[in-house]
Amino acid sequence: MDHLPSRLLNQVSAHAQRLIADGFAVSGARGYHFRLLDSLVSDGPASQASLGRRTGIHLSDLVGALNELESAGFVRRAPDPADKRRNVVTVTEPGRERAAELGERAAAIQEELLAPLSAGEREQLTGLLRRLLDHHGSPVTERSRPAAASRPGGDAWLAG
Amino acid sequence: MDHLPSRLLNQVSAHAQRLIADGFAVSGARGYHFRLLDSLVSDGPASQASLGRRTGIHLSDLVGALNELESAGFVRRAPDPADKRRNVVTVTEPGRERAAELGERAAAIQEELLAPLSAGEREQLTGLLRRLLDHHGSPVTERSRPAAASRPGGDAWLAG
DNA sequence: GATAAACGTTAGTGTGTCCAATGCTATTGT
């Protein structure tokens, strides 16, 4: 029984997450922050429930992350006049800047992570991963996939 | 800026970890237990420090996991007569059985996870991931790579 | 109008990963 318990996927993912976390930490940010800011910049304002669906972040975890972002002035919460249950979350201008900053950092880290792979191989990897995700009914339903799926660069975020 | 913040790698990995965790939980086990038992079965008894290097589990976390395994009778700790600093950890017969049980479960889950991919694609995926891991100086130094690396099936554990 | 659903929030759990400090034991350098 010569298994190879290398936990390849998890190890690579853990490595990526460590890189991302470390890279973000110097700015006092973490993965959730980037996910949220990026979603707000890319797909516009949204209620928290909608944001949670878009980013795959649990509603209960969203509250805390948004509190942090709001305290830092990167995000604004305003009651939705049309539906008093909802908070509409909006990125502020500093929030956009921070999203850009974190995005650059994430891109650099991803570049470092994927360094050993050629462009074609990177596409292979993202293609395979995406198929796995799509097949296993991606837990995230509210998603802006089409635009990027048609992008040739295959520059999907692998980590973050 | 039409990013796709899909965090592909992490999402797939998270999905895999959830499947594994859920699958193991019904037996009252978790990932660490399997990693440890599997390493002991595959590569024989070892000191805790060595086990940690083999499995990539932190020494401080090893203690707790081994306590649990020992309480359940799956593993035995004995002082190394040759070096009184060391505990030699050995898998018991029930431990082997449990390793087999968890291994089957993990294999089934992995099969489910990789269902959408052909055999060739699975090899592609593991190949790409392994290259990433190898390049980024795998954090685990003490590893039984050769035997499995030469295996054609490419049936490395992706998760767990 | 009652029942059910959605929303935001709080609190708590589990898993994986990491760090710092402690006490003991081996090894090294002088």
Place this chain on the structure above:
DNA sequence: ACAATAGCATTGGACACACTAACGTTTATC
């Protein structure tokens, strides 16, 4: 031989991500 250094096992703490359960409020549905 002895002191400094390094390795080992353990404890206690931390953090990020993910998930569950419960609650009060507001909107939809029957």
